[in-house]
Amino acid sequence: MEQACSHAEGLRRLESMLLLRAFEAALLRQPKPGFQLLSRGEEAVAVGICTVLERSDPLLCSGRSIAMALARGVPSGGLLAELIGKDGGPNKGRAGRAHVSMPSIGLYGAHGVVAGNLSVAAGVALAQQQLHTGAVTCCVFGDGACGAGALHETLNIAALWQLPLLLVCDNNGYAVSTAVRQGIAVEQLTDLAAPFGVPAVAIDGTDVDDVVTAMHEAVTAIRAGSGPRFIEMRCTRMGPHSTATREERPSAELERFRDTDPIMRYEQRLRALGWLDDAKLAELQAAVATAITAAEQYAADAPWPDGDEALRDV
Template structure:
């Protein structure tokens, strides 16, 4: 994926979320703004037949995986045009036919599921991999230890991607987790593990590529920690717990500004092309909004569909 595409995909997530938060009907959301580089860098390396699983912070991962913004917005707003007919929302959105096995809003809940998906892929004997994104909060959960152990034991084609945004709601990483570096958690299991700057999309992409080669060669799982910063509170209903000075400092680390500045400096993109890209992304989000607004809410009778 070119730098243009990386930039475009990050801009799309940011613009999409900026549109969503302005809507009165936005509902309960967890945003990926500030953390775009993690999903975009990761997804830039995934193949069509790979699968991505993520936490309930799913908007960034879903858009980075290439789901149509209109479908995503429809799902978030509870419309039947969403891939899960609006039943899953942000926390459980999925489109496995496009390589997005889906979100699961229980912290750490998707880790063991992802290992199972990886087992199914391994049993099919293909070169595909499963990537599972989770937050630093999930690193305190037993499910991670159980998954690391079995994935290593069985050489599962599983890439564990810790999006370490450094807070579980209000609890700082240092107050919740003893290890200084979360990638150290994977080391005793004998798998390659690395911590990278999650605000640098090319660093995330390059590390993902290295690990994806390792996994596709049948050498088993890998663990990638990406240090990131969220620009907004934990969720649309959570109080901001971080000091203003910290939030201001975080804004200066914006992965979109970082990449676009670099590209402008290197002459990879002109200011005019960058402005045009922003316009195009805005137009795409507007189109998504029109699509989602036109879609219907489910009939109440649907509450009993697809149960058993």
């Protein structure tokens, strides 16, 4: 299942994924208030989703939001400032990773409570329906959220009211340390949508072209008025749950994850197509490095937020 795309678009997808990974590597060099949730291994999900969504299509995501925000178009300097709690970010440093939003580009935001964004996304979708905007609301959540009642309630109401809502489960295999099989009783996560008559597919979330194809199909159908859809995107969380969590998975398993690295896979595909060689890759990496350096400079120069000003927005 490959979405035919142009040479230029293929390189854009790769560069976008490279930026996500390099950005998170740069973030690790920054002081960390609290902890960060990284998306290494899940870049294809973020890039694929944002490739298909229009800017007018509201996007909500989980607290694993950094890749999603970058892919959506939050400037990397502003995002870096936001993540370390400085003014100059889209939310003046108040939101951080778990709550970053940028409504001007349709990013209604991350939500730090697992499964907490589901019913909110249904509400955003309801507003699109009621205001006849024609927009599709996309909500990305982790496999951990599939054990929460919020998903049941959201699927039910979305099906009842035929909301223009796309539910995307970013299944990276683990809720912190709990494997999907240990936490969720259903055989397939897509089975959760079946009782509500919500069409659901499971796809390889490490293949950015597959993600684009599945998104296209779902978004087109929802925009045509066919009600909600569910996509499970299977990928691997290549690192620990958070920057503050121990990695306890066996090293043999982590070794295997290398084969599912979406960036490595996509590089191979583009090379096979003859669209990428070492020189081109170095060029893309250099462009990414320049962007990251600029982002680091922006974040370093950004002021700290003002408490009195923040207080006025309560």
